[in-house]
Amino acid sequence: MTSIDCYAYSNNLKTVHPVEKSLFAMITMVVCLTSPTVITPLIIVALMAGGIIFKAGIPARIFVKLMLVPLSFLLISVLTIAFSISTNPSGFWLAQTINGVTVGTRYPDLITAVHLFLRSLGAVSCLYFLALTTPMTELITVLNKMMVPVIITELMLLIYRFIFVFMETATTIRRAQLSRSGYVSMKSSYRSLSRLFSALLGKVFVKSQELYNSMAARCYTGEIKVLTKKHPVNLSNYIIIIGLELPLILLNLLGR
Template identity: 75%
Template sequence: MIAVDSYAYNNNLKSVHPAEKSLFVMLTMGVCLASSTMITPLIVLAVMAGGIILKAGIPTRVLIKLMTVPLAFLLISMLTIVFSVSTNSSGFWLAQTYNGFTIGIRYPDLMTAANLFLRSLGAVSCLYFLALTTPLTELITVLHKLKVPFIITELMVLIYRFIFVFMETATAIRRAQYSRSGYISVNSSFRSMSRLFSALLGKVFVKSQDLYNSMAARCYTGEIKVLTKKRPVSFKNYFIIAVIEIPLILLNLLWR
């Protein structure tokens, strides 16, 4: 069991109804993505971090480690927005000219990139809140109540399951390679990594067939049914959601 899945089953908010957490996350993420000011994403990031760390009891180091995962993609996206190339050197805040071409930064582009960066982080924190506090089986139940087609939820379950299969298989192969000094040098590391990928493809294919056979042996008829606990509905939680969301919406409207 990976860390995210382990915390989803063992946190202080696991008894909260999944529909309440899903509603809170979807509303907050929508407000964050629709924001035209950088204040709202910062508030969303703080609220979600507080909910994950203080309310759910997830360690701070876990959240920081997870938040660093999308940083590389966000930084690359920011660079493509921040830097501009033009033959006209006017309008640049910081610039350098080479052979008639000006490479630099315009202040509006910098603000746009910063706003996009913060909105993306805020949206990612919303998804982490849902992933760290709600097991997949409970999310599937919510999707079924929303009349999401079964083919989509089944694909979600199978893909989620294969994440574990993929990681377990890759870990076992890599451990075997380490025990045989497969990563003792740069050349051997590249060679071992290529062999890992090729072996992983065959082993995962075999395991996928074994998984289907085990499902067929348990009377699989094209629909995966999950067993979840019934959670009590709390009007207090809906009131808290309204108290958080209404000021955020008003902030977006007034600050625009």
């Protein structure tokens, strides 16, 4: 998360208006999620990879590393859709029967799983494009312009802040445990891990109180104010967005 925040403030697209980047990412994600074919999500992943690596100037290894994070969750999800267990072996495309129980996949289920997997990857790449090129404060400004309730944007900002507090506190506690040989064996690892969670809960609660006190000392009145830079509106970017989105929408219509 720290590297994502650093790249959001230092990428080559940091001067682009956040509304333009948000519009491009959100429209592309909707097109990806509504795609009836596997071609559109593949194009979107390549498009977002090109935007992140070549336009934003973010290293390719960072993008690949981030894309590998949700891969395990997606594989578990699609495997439960692709494979079925039944006592009736009929209708399976590929199957293996063991003691009267058939484990296999049906062709429609396999196609559905592949579609779901690729759509999810495409949607995740859109979110990574937005996260890696747009700071959280600018996203909050965009949401405020969209008349999103203040309570939602404030919760987003506080949760985002506490992700870093949570990670920093957990890293500090684990480093202290490692220096005291807390993970030299399986038994000590379980014991140290349980103590880490219990200590983490108390320390994060204390830090949340400290954060609220610091906000109250700065005249917090129930609304968090964020400072953002003013970015010029570039009409050519909107033309580029239209030029990229129209072929994808037409591809979806032809795929239906």
